[in-house]
Amino acid sequence: MRSIWKGHIRFSLVTIPIRIYNAVDTEETIRFNQLHKEDNGAVGYEKKCKKCGKALTAEEIVKGYQFEPEQYVIVSPDDLSKIKLKSTKVIEIEGFIDASEVHPTLYESPYLAGPDGPVAAKTYSLLSQALKASGKLAVGKVVLRDREEVVAIAPMDGGLVLYKLRNPKEIRKMEAVPQVENADVNKDELKLSLSLVDSMSSKLKELDLTDRYRDALREVIEAKIAGKEVVSSPEEEKPVVDIMAALKESIEQTKAKKKPMEKAKGEKKEAIEAAPAKQKKQKVA
Numbered sequence: 111m112r113s114i115w116k117g118h119i120r121f122s123l124v125t126i127p128i129r130i131y132n133a134v135d136t137e138e139t140i141r142f143n144q145l146h147k148e149d150n151g152a153v154g155y156e157k158k159c160k161k162c163g164k165a166l167t168a169e170e171i172v173k174g175y176q177f178e179p180e181q182y183v184i185v186s187p188d189d190l191s192k193i194k195l196k197s198t199k200v201i202e203i204e205g206f207i208d209a210s211e212v213h214p215t216l217y218e219s220p221y222l223a224g225p226d227g228p229v230a231a232k233t234y235s236l237l238s239q240a241l242k243a244s245g246k247l248a249v250g251k252v253v254l255r256d257r258e259e260v261v262a263i264a265p266m267d268g269g270l271v272l273y274k275l276r277n278p279k280e281i282r283k284m285e286a287v288p289q290v291e292n293a294d295v296n297k298d299e300l301k302l303s304l305s306l307v308d309s310m311s312s313k314l315k316e317l318d319l320t321d322r323y324r325d326a327l328r329e330v331i332e333a334k335i336a337g338k339e340v341v342s343s344p345e346e347e348k349p350v351v352d353i354m355a356a357l358k359e360s361i362e363q364t365k366a367k368k369k370p371m372e373k374a375k376g377e378k379k380e381a382i383e384a385a386p387a388k389q390k391k392q393k394v395a
Contacts, residue, residue: 116226117199119237119263121248126233127226128201130272134220201261201272203250212247212262215281218274223263234270241265249275302357309364 113129120126143152157166173190174182225234241248242265249262260275284290333339 111222113224114221115254117201117252119201119203119223119248119250121203121250124233124237126237127230128223128234128270129226131222131224133222133271198253201250201252201263203248203263206241206244206246206248209245209247209264212275213278213281216276216278217262218276221272221274223270223272235268237263238265238268238270241270299357302361306357306361306364309361309368 111131113131115130116128117130118125118127145152157168157171158164159166173185175185176182225231237248241263247262247264249260251258252261253259260277262273262275264271264273
């Protein structure tokens with residue numbers, strides 16, 4: 111795995127040399143290129159002015175900030191160079207907070223962090239275990255690509271994972287979403303809903319989270335490469351049913367699915383318990 115950043119985590123007088131790695135495998139993403147329909151030639155990114163329609167070169171394009179409708183202030187590269195922050199290659203930890211304080215909407219890009227060399231391994235492991243035992247996150251700042259980013263460092267599988275955090279001011283409030291209101295809920299419907307939730311309770315690793323769209327898209331691409339005809343099987347629309355009837359039917363279906371699994375687990379357990387007794391009997395004989 112190739113590292114994308116090398117530096118240190120520093121809090122108080124403790125310094126840990128680390129390397130940062132991408133946590134997301136981009137090879138799993140299917141990307142398309144734009145092509146000219148007539149000759150399959152690659153299409154470049156054409157920049158045109160929306161006002162006059164003229165195709166522009168890179169030298170003719172400037173950056174502008176709109177402070178009023180149709181009113182812009184031009185910001186030049188020289189202006190931006192004046193506010194560039196020097197990268198110190200250090201993640202300065204400002205403090206440690208409870209993990210529950212960071213709302214899921216604030217998490218952005220995840221990165222894996224590893225020790226930079228055998229000397230750093232012990233201190234790195236110590237920080238990972240301390241975070242896990244305390245239930246805390248380390249929150250600090252780091253300069254990446256001339257910009258200061260707020261990051262959280264959390265323990266994961268014996269190591270450390272680093273998340274870029276969004277500014278809380280960037281997250282919109284739920285109250286801004288239309289038609290969201292605390293409507294009165296029927297007690298019987300709520301009871302059945304809780305029963306359905308309970309019957310469907312599971313572990314994340316047991317859920318089928320396969321990206322069906324990506325797999326289907328890959329099949330389409332492979333079929334086209336092989337010169338085969340692409341066929342589709344549209345999903346049938348299910349009729350809208352009464353909420354109570356739907357809840358009751360869902361609970362029954364969930365119970366029916368769980369029974370064979372519970373039976374299989376029970377038979378397996380009985381076989382394991384019976385095995386030592388059988389072996390003991392054979393030894394006595």
